[in-house]
Amino acid sequence: MRYELYYWPTIPGRGEFVRLALEEAGADYVDVGNGSSKEGLGVPAINAWLEDDDVLYLPFAPPFLKAGDQVVSHVANILQFLGPRLGLVAQDDATRLWTHGLQLTLTDFVAEIHDVHHPIGSSLHYREQRAEAHRRAAIFTGERLTRFLRYFEQVLMRNPHGSDYLVGDGLSYVDLSLFHVVRGLEYAFPNAMQRIAPELPQVMALADRVAERPNIAAYLASSRRLPFNENGIFRHYPELDP
Structure with missing residues (x-):
């Protein structure tokens, strides 16, 4: 299955928790927010989904994951969904x-x-x-x-x-x-x-x-790994870390 991850571009943010699971498992996925709008991806694709009146199960905000016809929102919920499918959680x-x-x-x-x-x-x-x-x-x-x-x-x-x-x-x-x-x-x-x-x-x-780990090391060395910056969750302000 090809997964579609919807999260805002340029920041690791909460979407990174999902990316790491997909990367570790070698899963086939599209990082929609960081894609090109010319290819129907990027922020316009995220907004189009969030503003679609025909969407039955509307997520509150990214990240959310599309897996076929299924849509799963919230990091912990997404990982609970992906875990058994990617071999990243026990079965019991x-x-x-x-x-x-x-x-x-x-x-x-x-x-x-x-x-x-x-x-x-x-x-x-x-x-x-x-x-x-x-x-x-x-x-x-x-x-x-x-x-x-x-x-x-x-x-x-x-x-x-x-x-x-x-x-x-x-x-x-x-x-x-x-x-x-x-x-x-x-x-x-x-x-x-x-x-x-x-x-x-x-x-x-x-x-x-x-x-x-081989897949994570390869991911961290790739352009897919977004750097931490002052627009995400983890921000470095020196005055807050004396």
Whole structure:
């Protein structure tokens, strides 16, 4: 099956969680937002879908995935859908639900990361809420960052299979997602991450392990991998990372 990923162009953003799963699995997919409008892709294609009055199951916002006639929205929901199809999650219900729960925890974490630089509202520019962002960043780097990452450190340490991954005895989509979060945090908060990294040997090793997987390494070296920048979720403002 050829998948169609709908997400805004030029930023890794939330769409990157889905891209990583598709890339790891070697799946056939189209990154619609980053395609050419001359080929019927790009932002016009995304807007056309969102503004189509005939769409029965209308997504609230990208990312969403088309798989044949099926449309799936929200990162955790998309990955729960793709996991069994791409061999990135175990087949038994208990493990699948545990994996989904970990992905939902990352969803909460990503929301808090975003709200560091936009604590008042997404419609406002960063400079319009800089004072609030500075206060939010101090709490985030001092409390929330460590709480979330230490949780995943514990999950890795308590894996009953004794493997190097979060769930079971092999890679799942949530390992790919944690990799993206760690790399994004290293971009946005390099000083804070350098301070806490010694406390997170399992998490940091997992991120490196994922980056070395053949399909992921090839993807990271390709033009398909979009760089972090100050328009996405993970933004580096030096004053927020003293």
